[in-house]
Every structure is written in C-alpha cells, then in structure tokens.
Amino acid sequence: MIIVRNSNVSANGSIGAIRGLLASRMMQTAAIRAVSLITILIIWQVIGRSVDPVLFTTPVAVAKAAVTMIGSGELWTYLAPSLLVLAYGMALACIIGIAAGLLLARYWMFDVAISPLLTFLYSIPTVALVPLIVMWVGFDTGAKVVILFLFAFFPVAINTYQGVRGVDSKLLEVGQAFRCSERQLWTNIILPAALPFIMTGLRLALGRGLIGMVLADLYTAISGIGYLIVRTANTYQIDRMFVPVVLLGFLGVSLTWLLRIIEARVAPWAARKDND
Incomplete structure (x- = not known):
C-alpha cells in the first residue's frame, strides 16, 4: 500500500509538473507575441506620423476610423456579404476537395483519368478565369462563390491526395492481414493518417479563400469588403x-487559430507533433 501511494504521489507530481511547464510555455508565447505586436504598432505609428496622410496613416487613425465605421454600421454592411461568400465557397471547396483527393489517391482509375485535368486547371492563374466566370454566372453572389471555390479547392484536394498516398504501406498490409474491410481500412488507418494533411490543406485553402473573396468583390459587383x-x-x-485590410488580417488569424483548435480535437497526435 505504501508503494502504491508513493507511486500515485509521484504520478500526480509528474502531471502537475507537466501542466506547470505547459502553462509557463503558454505565458511565454503570449508575452512574446504581445511584445512583438506592440513593437510593430509603435514602429508603424512613428513612421506613419512622418509620412503624408494622403499616402499613409497611423494605427491611432485606423482605430478611430474603425470605431466610426463600426458605429455607423458601414463596415458590417460591406463585410456581411463577403463572409457569406466565404462560408459558401469554403464549404464547397472542403467537401468537394476532400472527396476528390480521397478518390484520386485511393483509386488509380480516377487518378489516371482526372489528375491531368486538375493539373491543367491548377496551372491556369485563377484571375485569368474571372472574366469567363462572370460571363457564365453573372455578377451576383454565385460568381463570387465560384471564384472563391477555385482559389480554395486545389490546396484541399492536393493535400488530401498527398496524405492518403503517404499512408505507410506496412500499416495497410497489417490491416489486410487482419482481414479488415475497405471501410475499416478507411476509418482506422487511411483517414487518421491523412487527417493532418487534410487540416493543413484547409489552413492553406483559408488563406487563398480570403484572397479569392476580395478578388471576387473587385471583379464582380459593387459590394463586399473588396x-x-x-x-x-x-x-x-x-x-x-486600412480598417478592412486589418480586419481581413485578424479574420485570417482567427479562423486559422480555430482550425488549429479543431485539429487538436480531431487529430491530437498531429497537434502534439507540431508543438514538439
């Protein structure tokens, strides 16, 4: 009993030490980021005050403009339709991109038949297709969703493809040796191994999706944050x-942080590896 109690105390002490280290690391990370942000804002303020206001501005002026635009509702009026386009386009890109990547990586007939077409489309700058999309779909929300989809689809599909193709063949051989069905191979081996690649593809797609969102606003209708x-x-x-520009940056950081939280939930082994 004494040995068991001593072992429990030792285990609790180890867990407490690990939690203390994690809390210390989080505090250090937050402090470094805060100092970095404050330093950048100070440099921006100093440089901005010495430049003609017609050409540049300062963080204080941007903050005042943001308060005015938020209070009048102007910022939300332009932001709301862009967020709707972002939600629709990213949802389609995630669903179709993941499905396409899984099919191409797992079934060689799809890979042989469709991969050249995807490579061809990926090699074409999406900006060059915008006038054609506008001619086909029009200037409304549908055209914006299509443009954003084209920006975000390929990172998801390519990373999903690489994740499935990168699954260790020895793991598949073990699964087949234990007579796993195709569904069991997918759920127990293939998808868990490919999940970190899929989450990386989603983060890349998010950045490209924000670019596509602004570009769609510029080329289609007189609305949106662009x-x-x-x-x-x-x-x-x-x-x-600068208010919508800074807002887009915060939006990208916030959504990326949200994806990392989701990744830590669905693929904790990948999150631990990144932290190490």
Missing part, C-alpha cells in the same frame, strides 16, 4: 482603407 477597400483608396481615405 469594394470598400477600392472605394476608400480611390477617395484617398487611407485610414478608412
């Missing part, structure tokens, strides 16, 4: 122009 950037830039309202 149009707000162009309108304020054309009228030399630089402080108001």
Whole structure:
C-alpha cells in the first residue's frame, strides 16, 4: 500500500509538473507575441506620423476610423456579404476537395483519368478565369462563390491526395492481414493518417479563400469588403482603407487559430507533433 501511494504521489507530481511547464510555455508565447505586436504598432505609428496622410496613416487613425465605421454600421454592411461568400465557397471547396483527393489517391482509375485535368486547371492563374466566370454566372453572389471555390479547392484536394498516398504501406498490409474491410481500412488507418494533411490543406485553402473573396468583390459587383477597400483608396481615405485590410488580417488569424483548435480535437497526435 505504501508503494502504491508513493507511486500515485509521484504520478500526480509528474502531471502537475507537466501542466506547470505547459502553462509557463503558454505565458511565454503570449508575452512574446504581445511584445512583438506592440513593437510593430509603435514602429508603424512613428513612421506613419512622418509620412503624408494622403499616402499613409497611423494605427491611432485606423482605430478611430474603425470605431466610426463600426458605429455607423458601414463596415458590417460591406463585410456581411463577403463572409457569406466565404462560408459558401469554403464549404464547397472542403467537401468537394476532400472527396476528390480521397478518390484520386485511393483509386488509380480516377487518378489516371482526372489528375491531368486538375493539373491543367491548377496551372491556369485563377484571375485569368474571372472574366469567363462572370460571363457564365453573372455578377451576383454565385460568381463570387465560384471564384472563391477555385482559389480554395486545389490546396484541399492536393493535400488530401498527398496524405492518403503517404499512408505507410506496412500499416495497410497489417490491416489486410487482419482481414479488415475497405471501410475499416478507411476509418482506422487511411483517414487518421491523412487527417493532418487534410487540416493543413484547409489552413492553406483559408488563406487563398480570403484572397479569392476580395478578388471576387473587385471583379464582380459593387459590394463586399473588396469594394470598400477600392472605394476608400480611390477617395484617398487611407485610414478608412486600412480598417478592412486589418480586419481581413485578424479574420485570417482567427479562423486559422480555430482550425488549429479543431485539429487538436480531431487529430491530437498531429497537434502534439507540431508543438514538439
């Protein structure tokens, strides 16, 4: 009994030490990021004050413009339709991209038949297809969703493909030796091994999706966050122009952080590896 109690105390002490180390690392990370952000804002403020306001601005001016635009509802008026396009386009890109990557990697007939077409489309700059998409779909939300989908689809499909193709053949041989069905191979071996690659593809697709969202606003209709950037830039309202630009940056950081949380839930082994 004494040995058992001593072992329990030792285990609890080890867990407490690990938690203390993790808490210390999190505090250090937060402190480093805070200092880095404050330093960048100070440098930006100093440089911005020495430049003509028509050409550049300062963080203080951007903050004041943001308060004004949020209070008047102007920012949300332009942001809401862009977020709707982002949600539709990313959802389609994730569903179709993951399905395409899984099929291409697992079944060689699909790989042989479709891979050249995907390579051909991926080699074409998406911007070059925008006028054609507008002619086919029009200037409404549908065209924006198609443009964003083309930007976000390929990172998801390619990373999913690489993840499935990169599954250790020895694991598949073990599964087949234990007479696993195709469904069991997918659920127990293939998908868990490919999941970190899929999550990486989603993070890459998110960044490209934000680019596609702004580009779609510029080329299609007089709405969205992209149009707000162009309108304020054309009228030399630089402080108001930086508000949606900074907002897009925060949106990208927040959504990427959310994806990392989801990855830690569904693929904790990959998250631990990244932290190491």
